[in-house]
Amino acid sequence: MPAVESNAADTKPSGTQGESPLSRSLQGLRILVVEDNPYIALALEDMLAEQGLVIAGVAGTLDDALLLAASAKLDLALLDVNIGEKKIDSVAEALQARDVPFVFTTGCGRAGLPEAFVDRPIVEKPFYIEEILQALASLPPRPGVDALR
Numbered sequence: 218m219p220a221v222e223s224n225a226a227d228t229k230p231s232g233t234q235g236e237s238p239l240s241r242s243l244q245g246l247r248i249l250v251v252e253d254n255p256y257i258a259l260a261l262e263d264m265l266a267e268q269g270l271v272i273a274g275v276a277g278t279l280d281d282a283l284l285l286a287a288s289a290k291l292d293l294a295l296l297d298v299n300i301g302e303k304k305i306d307s308v309a310e311a312l313q314a315r316d317v318p319f320v321f322t323t324g325c326g327r328a329g330l331p332e333a334f335v336d337r338p339i340v341e342k343p344f345y346i347e348e349i350l351q352a353l354a355s356l357p358p359r360p361g362v363d364a365l366r
Contacts, residue, residue: 242354247273249294251282251308252322253301261295264346270353279303286311292359294319295349298329306331318356320349 276282
């Protein structure tokens with residue numbers, strides 16, 4: 218299957234659909250997905266839920282993302298670097314203040330990351346769900362969460 222293009226998300230071919238060893242390590246963790254492309258957001262939401270993550274929120278605007286980052290029960294987050302014409306810096310800062318680990322998605326490479334977060338994990342678009350799962354599984358655990366196994 219193809220990688221995520223500008224309008225859809227997919228998984229790498231495998232022998233079975235559904236849960237992978239990586240997804241078992243993420244089972245039950247609450248994730249915030251911030252993505253302004255509704256097709257990619259919906260595909261990510263479906264695929265992450267299929268892998269056992271709990272979708273705590275999906276935001277397509279900076280205002281919605283800030284609200285969820287500040288108030289939702291979260292274990293981790295997946296952040297598109299650009300939401301419309303706006304940068305995701307303030308959302309990343311809000312998550313950091315709450316000790317919520319996060320991964321960036323971007324089509325711009327590491328140079329497009331907020332300056333204060335250039336060391337954070339990124340997954341470049343187009344991507345496969347396995348790349349997202351690997352990046353999420355590599356995050357340090359949030360304090361109070363057993364571990365991102």
